[in-house]
Amino acid sequence: MTDGFEVVPKLSWLYTEPDEFEGEDTFATGGHVVSVVPGVRVGLAERVDLEAAIEIPIFRDLRTESLQAAARF
Numbered sequence: 001m002t003d004g005f006e007v008v009p010k011l012s013w014l015y016t017e018p019d020e021f022e023g024e025d026t027f028a029t030g031g032h033v034v035s036v037v038p039g040v041r042v043g044l045a046e047r048v049d050l051e052a053a054i055e056i057p058i059f060r061d062l063r064t065e066s067l068q069a070a071a072r073f
Contacts, residue, residue: 004043012037012055031062 011034018030039053 006041008039008041008051008053010037010039010053011035031060033057033062034059
């Protein structure tokens with residue numbers, strides 16, 4: 001690792017309640033998603049950093065089928 005550059009590993013957990021429309025749960029909403037989020041941070045200036053990461057789901061417990069992408073950049 002050099003000054004101004006670091007690896008930023010993260011673990012993310014997201015829980016959402018299902019959306020409702022006219023009292024009924026809507027399709028493809030609600031559930032739990034656990035993701036690994038590897039990333040890097042680069043120091044551009046004394047108070048300015050640039051961070052890039054990719055969110056990779058490793059566990060999904062959804063109420064219905066998913067419309068989510070396999071990964072997010």
